Amino acid sequence: MPPLKVAEYLFRRLRQLGVDSVHGVPGDFNLTLLDYVEPAGLRWVGNANELNAAYAADGYARIKGIGAVVTTFGVGELSAVNAIAGAYTERAPVVHIVGTPSRELQAGRKLIHHTFNDGEFGRFAQIHAQLTVAQASLRDPRTSPEQIDEVLRQCLLHSRPVYIEVPVDMVDRYVADDRLAVAISQPAVVPAQTQDEVVARIVERINSATQPIILVDGEIRPLGIVDEVQKLVNTTNWPTWTTVFGKGLLDETKPNFHGIYRGTYETAEVQGFFNAADLVLCFGPHFSSTNSYFYTTIPKPDSAIFFTDTEVKFGTDIVRDIPAKLITHLLLQNLDLSRIHQYNPYPSLPHDQLLSFSEVDGSQPITQDKLWRLLANFLRPGDIVLGETGTAGYGVREMALPPHTRVFAPVTWLSIGYMLPGAQGAALAQEELIASSKYHGITDARTILLIGDGSFQMTAQELATIISHKLNVVVFLINNDGYTIERCIHGRKQRYNDVPRWRYLQAPSFFGASDDTFTGTARTWRELEDALSNEAVSNGKELRMVEVFMDREDAPTGPLSMLIEKQQASDGL
C-alpha cells in the first residue's frame, strides 16, 4: 500500500465518523486538498459562497452528528465565521478545514494575496480561536494525525466547531497510518467521586415528588441523551414539555407530551401547573432569551434539577464533573418505577392541536393565527422542518409533529439566512441516512423549509445547490412584504423594514431547475389546501416551492402579535 498522505488521513477520519459529504468552496489554497475529497469516497458539495457552505455543514451536522466545510485562507474562512459562531452557540459539530498558504510563504512572511499585505498570517486563526473549541495548525507530518484526532475528538465531545489549517504543501506529506485502525474515542467514562451520592439525591427527590414534571431542552441532542430522556418520559408518564431548541427531539405523539412550554405566554392553568411542580427534571438546559421566552420558562431553583454537559444542578447547588450521559444512564438504572408518583387521573393539560381545512373559510386570506396548525397536517414521520427566524420561527413552534420529525427553529444565534443552506445540508444528511437504512425505517421523508421573504433574500442562491443535488426540499416562502418580525419589534411602518420585491417563484427556473419544477401561490386557505394536496408538493422528489402571501403586520399569536398590537395601539389603531 502506498504511504498515506495528510489529506487522505484527514478525509478518512471524517468518513469513519460518518461524514459522507463535504461542503465548501474552492480557492487556490485548497484546490490540491480538494483533489482528495472524492477519492476518499466523500461527496463534494460546492456551495455558492462560504457562509452558505458553513451553514449547510451545520444543518448536515445536526442531522448526522458531524459535518465538514472546506474554505480557502482569509477570504473564504472569514466569510464563514458567522456560521461557525452559530454552530458554536447551538452546538453543531462542524469541522472547518482551511487551505492555507505553504509553510514557505508563511515563514517568509510573503506579501501574498488574501493577507492584509503585512506579512501577518496568524490573524484568521486567532479569530477562529474565538469561535471554535479546538484548533489544529498542521505544520509537521509527524504530529498531524494526532492533531487531527484530537480536534475531531473535541468536536464530538463538545458538539461544537473546530478549526484545522492545512498549508498547501502539507496536503501530500506522508503520515503514519497506524492511528487509523483505532476509532476516535470519547474520553473514557470514569466513575465520578460523587456519582452515587448524586444518584441517591436525585432518586430521593424523584421518589418524594408529588407533582413532578419534565422539561427537555435542545442540548440533549449534543449531549447524546435523547434516547435516555425519551425512556424516562415514557416510563414515568410525567407531564413533559420541551423548549424551542428541544422541539422535535422527543416523540411528540406521546400522551404526556405537551409541546413547548411558553412561560408567561401560556394560559393561567398551564402556568399554574408548571409552577406548582415540586420537581422539574430539566435535561440539557439552554436558557437564552429566545429559547426561554425571555427567561419565563426557567424552573424555580427549589424545584429544579438541571442536567447539563458536565454538571448536575440542584437548583443553585452545583455538582461538577457528572456528565449528562453518565448520570442519565445511572438514573434509569436506579429508578424504581413502583415508588414514583403516578398521575391518576392524568391532569388535563393541552396538546399541540392540528387544525383542519374544514374549520376555515376557504375564500379567506391566509392568516398567521391558523397557518401553522394547518400546515402541520402536511408533515410525515421523518420530515425535517425548518422554521427560519421571523414569523415562521414562531409559527413552527405550534406544529404538532409526527414521530421522528426533526425541527430547526430559532434558538439563540438567530442568524437569518441560515435556514435555507441549513435545509440543503439537512436534506442531504437525511438522504444519506435513508440511503444507508439508518433513518428509523423511513424511506420517503422530506425537508420542509418555512421561510420569510427577508430571510430568503439573504442566502437564496443555495436553492441552486438543492436543485443541482436533487434534494427533496419543499419551500414555503412567507411573502409578507418585508421584515415582519422586525416590524413587530420596532418601526412598524419604517422603510428600513421593507425589502425589494422579488418575483420569488421564478427562483427555481433562475437557479437552473427543470421546467417541470412545481411552483404555486397561495393567498387564500383554499389555494393553500390545493397546494398542499398537490401530488408534486407532497410527493415530489426534488425542489418545489409555494409562495404564501400574508399581511405585513400579521404575526403568530404570542410574543410577536402582542408586540405589534402594542405598537398599533400606541399609534391609535
Added chain:
Amino acid sequence: MPPLKVAEYLFRRLRQLGVDSVHGVPGDFNLTLLDYVEPAGLRWVGNANELNAAYAADGYARIKGIGAVVTTFGVGELSAVNAIAGAYTERAPVVHIVGTPSRELQAGRKLIHHTFNDGEFGRFAQIHAQLTVAQASLRDPRTSPEQIDEVLRQCLLHSRPVYIEVPVDMVDRYVADDRLAVAISQPAVVPAQTQDEVVARIVERINSATQPIILVDGEIRPLGIVDEVQKLVNTTNWPTWTTVFGKGLLDETKPNFHGIYRGTYETAEVQGFFNAADLVLCFGPHFSSTNSYFYTTIPKPDSAIFFTDTEVKFGTDIVRDIPAKLITHLLLQNLDLSRIHQYNPYPSLPHDQLLSFSEVDGSQPITQDKLWRLLANFLRPGDIVLGETGTAGYGVREMALPPHTRVFAPVTWLSIGYMLPGAQGAALAQEELIASSKYHGITDARTILLIGDGSFQMTAQELATIISHKLNVVVFLINNDGYTIERCIHGRKQRYNDVPRWRYLQAPSFFGASDDTFTGTARTWRELEDALSNEAVSNGKELRMVEVFMDREDAPTGPLSMLIEKQQASDGL
C-alpha cells in the same frame, strides 16, 4: 434647539464627511438607531445581507472617500467581517457601526440572543480589533462625541475601516453638540526634521537621472496624492506605468502613460527599458503578489525611491515620518524642470490599444485574447469599471481608459463576490457625485461590472438593490461554465471547479426589475457588437445585462493563459 442625541451626532458627522447614503441590514439591536438615518438627511440602502452591505459600503467609500455600514450585534457584524478585512487590506475607509444590546443587558451578562449564551459580550469587538484601525465602544454620553470623532479621524487618516458599537440604550442619550461646529481634522502637517534633507536628496537623484521613470501604485488614492502625482507625470513627461491597484487613477490618455507594468510578463523591450531605469519614482507602493505580478514589478532598490504613507525609502534606506502628502507637495515646489532629464526623442514604448470590431470575424466565438480590448471601446469618461477576480480581473487590466474612468480590479484581498455589491455602492456614489456636480463636469457616467459566473453566484442578490435604487449599472456576465481562473491554477477538469448552471439572464426579472429591462446574449463577436451598440445597453439609466459566453478553458493572455497551457501540455494536449 432640542438637545442632540448620540445617533444624531454620529450621523451628522458622517454627513459632514461626505457620506450621503448608509448601507446595512436592520436587526433588533439597531432598529432605533436606524430611526435617525433618514432624518439626518442620509439615504438608507438596505442590502440583502451584511456581507453585501459592507462590500457595497467599501465600493461607495472608494469613490466618495468614505462609506458607512450599519449591522446588528453578532450575527450581522460577523457576516460582514470578510468585507471589512478587504477594506482594511485595500484601504477603503468604511465606518462599521454596530447596534449592540443595552448596557444593562451587557453589564448583567444576560443570556440574550445573538450571543454564545455564555454572558460574554466582548468577542465580536475583539474580532473587529483585528480588522479595523480604531474602535469605539460608546458607553458614556459625556465622551461619545470625542470617541466618534477620534475613530472617524483614524478612518480618514489611514483610509481603513473603523468600528463603532452603539448599545441600544445609548442611541437617544443627549450629548454636547459643540464639537460639531468644528470639522473633523487630519493631524496638522508639522514640518519634519528631515524634510529639507530628504527633498534635497530626491531632487539630486531626479536631476542626475538619465533614464528616469514613474511607477504609480494604488495607495496614492488613500494617501490623497493623486493630483500631485498626475502633475508630476504631466510636467516631467517621463514614461509612467501603473499597477493593477493604480489603474484608472491617472489620466491614461497621456502620451507618456504606458498602462500596467507586468514585470516578467512584458516584452523583452519593455522589461529592458524598465530595468535599465536609473531612477524609479514609485508612489503608493502595494507589492502584494497579485498586484506586483508575483513580485516581478518591484523596482530594484538602487534605482527606486518609494513614497509610502509615512516613509520615503531610498531603496532599502528608510526615512520615517515623511508623509506622502507632505513630500509630494514639497517635491513639486522644489522641482526645477529645466534641470531634469528630457526624453528626446521619446522612447518607443507601447500603450494600451483598443481593438476594433472590424479586426475580428463577426461569426467567430468570443475569446479572451481580444474581448477586453474590444470592450474598452464601450467606455466613456467617468465610467466606473469593475473587473471581478477571475478572468475578468485579468481582462480589465488590458482596457485602455478614457479620462476619469475608475477601475476596481483584484489587488490583494481578492474576495470573489465583492464586485457586484461593490458596483452597487460605487454606482450610488457616482450618482451622488454627479447629482452634486462634483464629478469632473460629467453627467452621464455608468458603472460597468465585468464578472464571471462563479463570482456572480456568490452575491447575486445585490442586483435587487441595484434595481430598487435604479442605479446605472451594466453587467457583463462572463459565462464560461465554472471557475475558469481556478481551472488555470489547478484542477482543469475537476468537478469542484464546476458551478451549477443558472439561467443568468432571468436575474433582472427574478430580482424585481421592470419587464423592459434589457438582457442580451453574446456568443460571437457580431452578437457582442450588437449588444454594445444597443441604445439600452450604452445609454440606459438602470440595470441592463449581457451574458457573454466563453470557453471553459479560455483565459486572458498572460499568467492565466500560461498556467492553463502548462496544464494542458502536461495532459498531453
